[in-house]
Structures are given as structure tokens and as C-alpha cells.
Amino acid sequence: MxxxxxxxxxxxxxxxxxxxxxxxxxxxxxxxxxxxxxxxxxxxxxxxxxxxxxxxxxxxxxxxxxxxxxxxxxxxxxxxxxxxxxxxxxxxxxxxxxxxxxxxxxxxxxxxxxxxxxxxxxxxxxxxxxxxxxxxxxxxxxxxxxxxxxxxxxxxxxxxxxxxxxxxxxxxxxxxxxxxxxxxxxxxxxxxxxxxxxxxxxxxxxxxxxxxxxxxxxxxxxxxxxxxxxxxxxxxxxxxxxxxxxxxxxxxxxxxxxxxxxxxxxxxxxxxxxxxxxxxxxxxxEADERAKAPRHEGTAKPEELKAGRLDDLNVIGKGWTSIAELKLPKEAAGLAAGKGSAEMPADAQKFLDSLGDKVKGKFGSGTVYSTRLVNVLVTEDGKAYAGAVTKSELVKAADAG
Incomplete structure (x- = not known):
């Protein structure tokens, strides 16, 4: 048919x-x-x-x-x-x-x-x-x-x-x-x-x-x-x-x-x-009480997470090969790109490192985190590219960006 x-x-x-x-x-x-x-x-x-x-x-x-x-x-x-x-x-x-x-x-x-x-x-x-x-x-x-x-x-x-x-x-x-x-x-x-x-x-x-x-x-x-x-x-x-x-x-x-x-x-x-x-x-x-409950010490405030919100989202391409481009908060970008943090336990950093593959391109360098469906590329300059696409498609998008 x-x-x-x-x-x-x-x-x-x-x-x-x-x-x-x-x-x-x-x-x-x-x-x-x-x-x-x-x-x-x-x-x-x-x-x-x-x-x-x-x-x-x-x-x-x-x-x-x-x-x-x-x-x-x-x-x-x-x-x-x-x-x-x-x-x-x-x-x-x-x-x-x-x-x-x-x-x-x-x-x-x-x-x-x-x-x-x-x-x-x-x-x-x-x-x-x-x-x-x-x-x-x-x-x-x-x-x-x-x-x-x-x-x-x-x-x-x-x-x-x-x-x-x-x-x-x-x-x-x-x-x-x-x-x-x-x-x-x-x-x-x-x-x-x-x-x-x-x-x-x-x-x-x-x-x-x-x-x-x-x-x-x-x-x-x-x-x-x-x-x-x-x-x-x-x-x-x-x-x-x-x-x-x-x-x-x-x-x-x-x-x-x-x-x-x-x-x-x-x-x-x-x-x-x-x-x-x-x-x-x-x-x-009660949901209303839960919303008013205090956060744990050290938790980022909403205004501290302004970068990386959907307001910063840019969609590249269309259909099945659409890729979301997003600027990440500085600390999150560093961790995801494998730069680590002085405050992060060694076993936690090892876990993050084990999830990704290092890649390079015109954009510089970064780390690709993969599942069987969705791949995410986090660059060292703080951008993330995500979609149900291959790693090579993510690298192309980052290079074009």
C-alpha cells in the first residue's frame, strides 16, 4: 500500500x-x-x-x-x-x-x-x-x-x-x-x-x-x-x-x-x-501545602535557573529529525560536559562520565549521552542538543550552530 x-x-x-x-x-x-x-x-x-x-x-x-x-x-x-x-x-x-x-x-x-x-x-x-x-x-x-x-x-x-x-x-x-x-x-x-x-x-x-x-x-x-x-x-x-x-x-x-x-x-x-x-x-x-514547603539547603532558586529554561529553546529542523537546542546553566553544563565539580563526589562524577561519549567538531568538544531512542549532545561552551536522532546529526547541528 x-x-x-x-x-x-x-x-x-x-x-x-x-x-x-x-x-x-x-x-x-x-x-x-x-x-x-x-x-x-x-x-x-x-x-x-x-x-x-x-x-x-x-x-x-x-x-x-x-x-x-x-x-x-x-x-x-x-x-x-x-x-x-x-x-x-x-x-x-x-x-x-x-x-x-x-x-x-x-x-x-x-x-x-x-x-x-x-x-x-x-x-x-x-x-x-x-x-x-x-x-x-x-x-x-x-x-x-x-x-x-x-x-x-x-x-x-x-x-x-x-x-x-x-x-x-x-x-x-x-x-x-x-x-x-x-x-x-x-x-x-x-x-x-x-x-x-x-x-x-x-x-x-x-x-x-x-x-x-x-x-x-x-x-x-x-x-x-x-x-x-x-x-x-x-x-x-x-x-x-x-x-x-x-x-x-x-x-x-x-x-x-x-x-x-x-x-x-x-x-x-x-x-x-x-x-x-x-x-x-x-x-x-495536600498539594497546596507541598507547594509552599521549603526547599533543602543548597537547592537552586528559580531565578538562578533562568538560563536553560524553555524560553531559551531553539528547534532545528522538522519532523522526525527535529533537534532541540538549549543553553544550559553554567554549573549544569560543566558537569554534563564532563568537567566535574569540586563539590561532586568521585563516584557520582564517575557515574556521569560512564554515560557519555566524547565528541569533537567545528563547535569544539562535548559529550553525547545516548539511549536507544533519544541522544543528547552537551558542548563545553554550555549548549545542549537533543533529539530522536543519531549522534552524527547532533554534531552537524552543533557545527551549524
Missing amino acids: APYASEDSESGTRRKAVRYAVPVAVVGVAAATIGLVPALADSGDPDLPDITARQLIEKIAKSDTEQLSGTVKISTDLGLPSLGGAAGGALGGGEKEGASSADPQSKLTELASGSHTLRVAADGPDRQKLSVLDDASEYSVIHNGDDVWAYDSKSNEAYHAKQKAGADHGDHAKKAPKGAPATPKELTDAILEAGGDTTSFSVDGTSQVAGRDAYRLQIKPKQSGSTVGAVTVAVDAKTGTPLKFTLTPAGGGAAVVDAGFTKVDFAKPAASTFDFKPAKGMKVT
Whole structure:
């Protein structure tokens, strides 16, 4: 099938695509920090009517799924080294006193690697629940109207925040912390937005996901230099809801992200699913109190971090080979470029040095830090270049800059 390139006239439809499908933007504070992923293999290739890539994308856009519940598994392999104690020393700090173990902004970052099992439920834009299941504990984030609750059974702590009910799903996304999209649907939307003439779309057969017949939409970069090989989205043949998302790297090997449902039900979840009341004696941290808590001694003040904020961001190129150029704070640039610090423990500096490769070019010298998907070049003059591109593309961008 000939690839289908997206057109500007359809971008509005795509942004609208399944606006509430799996609205596990589960809480503004937690939404964009996780990827939902299945470990179970697809079963069989169902015989479905032929469909073009254009028709399949339109099917996603027309989907009106607002209610569902299901079981999900997370499996993310960015190729990052084990952080260990040294990393904690190098990357820690800045933590406010009075932090809660139930705070979603810190807790859900644990899902950025490895495999995890989750349960999800959604009933429109104002009620969602996500639970991370462990062998002997459970962590849940619940959004119900004005209230956002997070509960950690291991520490018996809860975190509470207020959120305006009835806000548009897009508003939730804007308020969410930076990070990976939360659901297969959100991952799909992000890829479609990045389409244009840099991307090809095709239908790569059919599959079964969580017992449901699905079409496979394959998305590939047309540009060379990207670390992304292909993205495959399994789309429910009946509802148009994305059920599974798989991102494979250009370098081959296992998927970087394999995201989707192992069980899914499109019936309305029981109202009690989204109820939460702290038990007597449970420690509850209020978001407003957390924001006012003092920082640890030695933590940089916001005004001290002015350099390196998004105001200084410059995007080079477009599509899959876009590279973000950012000027870093002086101290951060020195550490990242391998210059070290008199105050940094030797083991922490050794850890940082082990992560990067030294490179040189017209720009001077610097260090490239790599994952299986994203590479970052930090130059000794304090600039950072980052993108889902090869090391050589980063060096070219730095030379041009």
C-alpha cells in the first residue's frame, strides 16, 4: 500500500481524534508521565474488510470512546544504565521537605523503565483511575470531579489536589508534567501531529489485541538520521480506539515502547470505582501545602535557573529529525560536559562520565549521552542538543550552530 502523508487540512480532525478515548490523562498531575504497555502476544490475524491508511486515520478521528476499563502492562526499554546509588547522588537534590511517597509527579516516573502491570478505568473527562500493581502493594491515582487523589498502600500515604471539573481534555494535557504520553491513544495523537510530509502511513495487516479485532497502522519516518524505525498502532476495528502502540528503533532489536491493553471493556465503569476516602490515621499531603514547603539547603532558586529554561529553546529542523537546542546553566553544563565539580563526589562524577561519549567538531568538544531512542549532545561552551536522532546529526547541528 502506498504510504499516506498527513495534510494540514486534516490536522484539526486529528487533534480531535478520539478526544476522550481512554482519557487516562488520569489526573492532570500524572497524565503524561507513563506509557501503557502489554506483554501478551497478539493472537491470530482476523479477516477484516480492506481499509486504506487514510480511512483508518479517519476512523480513529471519529471514535467517541469515553468509557472503558482494562488491564495494561508497561514495558519500556530505553537502554538506560541502572541508576544505583551513584546516580542518586548525582541526580538527586532539589527535593522539597515534606514530600509524600504518594505524589504522582515522583511516583509515576518509576514506570519509565522495566515492566509493570496496571489497571485503568475512565468515565468521560472528569473521572479516571490508574492503579499500578506490585507483588504486595498498590499505587492508585484517582480523578473524580474536582478531586485528585493518589494513594500508596505500601507507605499508607495519600496525596490530594484540587482540579477544576469539566475542563477540556486538552487543558488536562497542558497542565500535566512533561514526560511520555499516558495512553496508546495519546501516543498515537502525538505521532499523527508530527506527520506532515516527513512521515509515511500504511496499513500493515490485522491482529487481535485483548481479544478484539484490530487493524495495524504503521508509521515510518521518511527522513534519514532518525533513531525511530517504525511506530505500529493497533486500532480497534469496531470502535476506532487505539489499543496497542509499539515503537521500534532504527537500530533494530526489541521495541523501545510496547504499549497496549491485555484486557479491555468498553462498558461504563461503576461509579464506586472512582471513590476514595482516606482511612483514619492515614497521612495525607495536600498539594497546596507541598507547594509552599521549603526547599533543602543548597537547592537552586528559580531565578538562578533562568538560563536553560524553555524560553531559551531553539528547534532545528522538522519532523522526525527535529533537534532541540538549549543553553544550559553554567554549573549544569560543566558537569554534563564532563568537567566535574569540586563539590561532586568521585563516584557520582564517575557515574556521569560512564554515560557519555566524547565528541569533537567545528563547535569544539562535548559529550553525547545516548539511549536507544533519544541522544543528547552537551558542548563545553554550555549548549545542549537533543533529539530522536543519531549522534552524527547532533554534531552537524552543533557545527551549524
